[in-house]
Each structure stands twice: as structure tokens, then as C-alpha cells.
Amino acid sequence: MRLHETSRLAYGRVMTSRPAHIAMFSIAAHGHVNPSLEVIRELVARGHRVTYAIPPALADKAAATGAEVKPWHSTLPGPDDDPSAWGDTLLDHVELFLADAVQALPQLLDAYEGDEPDLVLHDITAYPARVLARRWGVPAISLSPNLVAWEGYEEEVAEPLWEEPRRTERGQAYYARFHAWLEENGITEHPDSFVGRPARSLVLIPRALQPNADRVDETVYTFVGACQGDRAGEGGWTRPAGAEKVVLVSLGSAFTDRPDFYRECVRAFGELPGWHLVLQIGRHVDPAALGAVPENVEVATWVPQLAILKQADLFVTHAGAGGSQEGLATATPMIAVPQAVDQFGNADVLQALGVARRVPAAEATAGTLRETALALVGDPEVARRLEAVRAAMAEEGGTRRAADLVEAELTRRRSRAGV
Template sequence: MPSRDGSSRLIPRSPEVPVNRPPAHILMVSIPAHGHVNPSLAVITELVARGHRVSYVNDPSFREVVESTGASFVPYPTKLPLTDDPAGWPSDLVAIQEVFLDDTLSMWPVLLEAFEDDRPDLVLYDIGGFAGRALGERLGVPVVQLSPAFVGWEGFEEDLAAMFEPMRNGPGGPEHYRRYADWLVEAGAVQRDVEGFKNRPERCVALVPRALQPNVDRVDEQRISFVGPCFGDRAHQGEWQRPAGAEKVLLVSLGSAFTHQPAFYRACVEAFGDLPGWHTVLQVGKHTDLAELGEVPDTVEVHRWVPQLSVLSQADAFVTHAGMGGSSEGLFHAVPMIAVPQAADQFANADALVGLGVARRLDTEQATAEALRAALLELTGDPAVAERLAELSAAGRAEGGTTRAADLIEAELRVS
């Protein structure tokens, strides 16, 4: 966090123990994507329960879920493609960064109007909520990033030079960096190096298990604390009941965005529908026409959406797109996984799960019925996989989750 004199000097960390503090005004800044919002909800609920007043900034499409935490909702007009329009994202890396900058610039005047006179005592911001960091630095209050994904390690920009070099020097890259740097000056940010501002938070609480962090030995844990996934009360999502007679349960889900995969779902029905003793829960999202699935046997139940944690708590295996949320939940519940990544960090997450010895990766074009069935039987028939999952589940639970995340955030509040 920046110090009160405006430097980027780190203030010494407070002990990681609960402290009796007066209620504070905490601002949370996020973006309209379930994979970014959902990991924060339990933490926000806990902070509200501890007596803090929380303001949560997001697009109006997330009002209901945010208000369910007890936080006050503050809308902003997003420039990001919303969850129901994944095809709206450009493929060029610089163009993607431009979309995020446009979103930041759309959010910025909302933050200035809402919080210049209603000053927060601390700002939390998602990895896409860059305007939140700028506001906290402008106001000279503590700033903590809540990361729903893996974090940068020492030297990661050099390790990922093949990605960063085109953004810096490729078509449109220098112009993007200049535009971003101009905004940082205008905003009054303390950190004005563009890559430093976006990629190197002064303080971060990572809502992921250490086991899924690449190069974890090179992560500065003076700045970054791993707490594992933070689960709250999800009773409002409903409960799933294991059918009588189902010996083993398999969940198949590609998340909430990249779900229009009828051929993949048909392969799953073929692979698992007649597998003795197995009952399959197939989530297909909002974009797939159910008629495209063809004939579905009674051993496969098809849903647009399922209460994932409820199913995983009773499942014996999980076919997942390997988003960070699903990957973390699979480890938490000690469920072997078949990873079928679709986009973004899902490919790296899939490889991490394979490296941990608890998953098989099948890219979409490889996910034939034969390959899916073979992977399932191999994973669930290997006692070493079950033993490794038990170890990882225990380690993840020991990281502290929601309670420790809230403790760490409270430890950043300054005593006036």
C-alpha cells in the first residue's frame, strides 16, 4: 500500500491475528464477470458481518448478487463484454488491454463522484478493477488487491516475454502504454509505471490455493498472502440431492461463459451415459439448444445451471474447464478432474492440476467419448490420485479461507 507521504514504501505488516477495530468504510471495486465477483462474495459478507460498511462497485447486472452480501451497490457503465457475450472479446492482446482501459476510464468518474466526499478507509480491488487502486492511492488510504487467479512472481514479466513484448512494442502497444500512463498521472496514482501498476500490487490477498500458483517459490509473500478459496453460505443457490442408487457421481461443467459446446456435451453423454454405476450431472449453460444433445439416458441429468459446490460435495469426479474457481473447488472437495480448458488462464490451470497428479488434460478437440471415458476410469481407479487429493484438500483448508482473508484485510486498516 502507499504510505501517507505518497511514496510506495511498504508499511510493515500487522500481525495476522484478529484485532478489535472500529467499523470502517471499505470499498470493493470489481468487474462484471462471475469468475471475478463470486470469489469475493464470502469475504464481503464476512466484512459486513463484522460491522464494516462496504460499498461495492460493479455493473448493474451484478446488483442482486452483490446486495445479497449486505454491501451497498454502486453501479458503473461497463465497457467490457458481459458474461452472456464471450464472443465480444477481441483476440489481439493489445486490443484486450484497450478494452480494460476503456472500462477503467468509464468507471473512474463514478468513483470520483461517489467517494471523494464519502472517503473509504480501505480500498479492495479485483485484478481487473484498476480504477480502485488509483482511487486508493489518490486518497492515501490502504489498498489491497483481491486476486481470484494466480499472481505475478518475481521475474514473471521476463518469463512471459513472448506475451509482454508484443504488447509493449507491437502494433498499438506504445500508444496503449502512453494512454495508460497519461491516465495514471491525471488520476493521481502513486505507482505510475504502467506494468507495475497493473501487475505488481503493493498488497494482495490471493483467493486461491498455493498449490495452483505457478513458481510459488518466487512469490513475495510479504506482499501476497494465499488464503485458498473463500466459500460462503450458498443456500440461496439450492441443494442438489444424489439420486438413490447412484454409486458414483460425475459433474460436467464448462463454467458460465464458454459453454456453447454441443459436440462436447454429446461426447460426454456417449462416454458416461452407459457407464455402470455412474450418474452424470451435465451443466450446459444458456447458449446450448438442448435438442442438440440428442437422446439422453436416465443416468444423465441435464441442467442449464447447477449449485456446483453442492454437487461437488457429493461427487466422485469432475469434468471442468479448469477455471480457477472450479479448479480450487475440485481440490477443496478432493475430486479427481478431467480438465478441458476453453480460454484465458484455464490452460495453465489444467497443466497445474496435471502436475499435481490429480487430473488429466484433454483439449476440446481431443475430448472424444473414448478419451473421456478412459481418463475417468484411469483417474478414479488410481489410489495414488485419491491420496494426493486428500493431501491437497487438507492443505487448502488449512490456508484459512474467508476468515483469514477478512483478518488480513482488517489488519491493513490504520488506527487513526
């Protein structure tokens, strides 16, 4: 058994008497913050001082874990901004992240001056965190909210994706800026490996959601699965009396400006006898844009998703990492209608597992959604596969195992330092 797999019991007495300062870094995006919140809460509960560097838009979420917030200004689009602010191309996205990292680093250096941590935790998008950890000489652990690179990833995915952008003047300028920023901070690593190949990573998704999981380097990446805690603070939900089937439709928190899709969902499920539809539409769509809805359709800007999934018969999802694993954790059949980024890959994995059907957004008509739903719900093979995945997820350890592994890294550092 590797040292980082050693249970918390071996270190509990040491860590109880020797709390550490752990610094967490993230951007203000729900999909990047939510997956790790319970890990932070658990570390605080174990007596560690945890500081959380995050823009004000999601500072309350971080503070609710018991962590001490260190706010900083971000130039990235916020969680309530129009998703179009991210642009349409690969270069649009990566340029935003690099520009934000460059301007954030001085802020974070000031925020932590004289208060350097013993260990850094960071979201995959928090580039300054790895620079700071190198400068402070402390371990850094990536908390990945989605899939990670496998052996062969660069050749199979990254190189084809970047082939054309790298040939452009704009793409070359991006890499030149990134190289220069890293070199200014004493880092000679190539930008691609700096972003995509952390020295250590805890993967906050089930192994079942990871493409080519058998080719992932497990000396670097440890799958701890979904880190779900008590969601009572999000509110509850009661299944309506007489609802024979309940379907939840949610496209997450970012790519929600899809009124045409929501209208198709109303037509698909609002006319099905015995079905009840819970439709989360986000902040960018006016409920009036849906027109008159039947009594069996419940429309909301936001819903307590996990509470509903525990009672639902079907989940129509964009296949984001968070929603996908909540569907798996509750053994809910899914219709995956991916909208952007990693959602397409997640949808493919869910379909390959036999627990979902992928429907391209352009084909998500009322008829197709209804036909797909009726084929999924009640299928005994789908139910069997969902239960098998849920059982495997339960063995991954979740929040407590993630916290154990963070503490093990702290113990190793102290042992090396002879403390």
C-alpha cells in the first residue's frame, strides 16, 4: 500500500495536536467550487486552519465551510454573467484564464505575505496556486472536478485540438506570453504540462466517469469519487402526491440560456399522464418565455438538485461533472444533452456505461425526449448498471478519504523536514 493510501487513523493523533495551515485556491465558478466544498469543510472540522482564496462572487460558499476567505479580484466572467462572455473558441477561453492568472498573482502574494501555508490545494484553473506553492516550497495538490489526463492523452486529444491554433499568430503569442510568465516566476515547465500534468491530484469524480481510466497514472491521480455532504441547507423537496414518474431537467449553472430547449421539455413531459416535471431554467430565462405550462410542470430558477434526484425517476442533464456524478450516486437514469466543454465527453461515458442516452442539443425535440425517456425508465438493465456503478462509487471513499490523503501529504512533508 502506498503511503498516500494510509488511513487517517495512522495520523489522527499527530494531526489533532498539530493542525496545519492549508490554503485553497479557486475561481468563481460553481462547477469548480462545489465539488471540493465538503473536503474543505472536513479539513476545518479536523482542526486545520484553512484559508480559501476566491473572488467575492462565491466567497459566501467558501466561508460556509468554516474556511477563512481571502478575496481577490478576478477578470473572468462571473457565475451570473452571460456565458457568451467566455467566447466561442479554444483560444478565447485559454487567453481569459492566462490573463486572469497574471493579474491575480500579485494580489495573492500580498494576501498571503507573512501567512504562508503548509500546503496548497487548488482547482485545475487556479494557475497562480502552483506558482505560489513553488515559491513557498510547499506541496501542491490539485482537486480536479472533472476528467484528468491519461497516458496518451496528449497525442490522442490535446495535439489534434491544438494543431490549428498553434499555427496561428494569435496562438503563438498566447504560448509566448505563458512561457514568459512562467519563466518570470522561475518555472521552466511547458505551459501544457503546467496546466494539465500536476505533480499530485485528487480526482473528485467517480472512476467510472473517467475516460481510459486504466491508463491514468495512479501514483499521481487518486479517484476519491463524489464528495457529497449534508445538503439540508439547500432546502428540501417533496414528491407530489399522485406523481407516478418524476423527471428533473437541469442544464447546470452556466449554459442555461436555452428557452427553446425548455419549451421542448414542457411539451415532452407536460403531456405525459402521471408524470411530474421539475424544470430548472437558471437566471437567464424569463419563465414567461415558456408560455402557459401544465399543472404537472414545476418551473424554478434554481432547485435543490440532489434532494430531487433522490426521488426522481429520470434526469435530463447537460452532463456536467457534478450533475453526472449526482445522477450516478442516486442511480437515476439520464438523458444527456451536452452544451459545452467536457460535457460531450461525459455524455459519451455515461452512454457507454449503459446508464444514459446522449441526445445532441439540436435533436432534443419533444418527441425524441419523450421516446428516449420511456425507453430508459423502467429498463431493468439500466437499473442494474446504475446500481453497480453506485456500489463502486461507495468504495472510493469520498470526502473522508480525500481529507485523509491531504493529511498524509502534510505528514510526509513534516517527516522530510524532520519536524
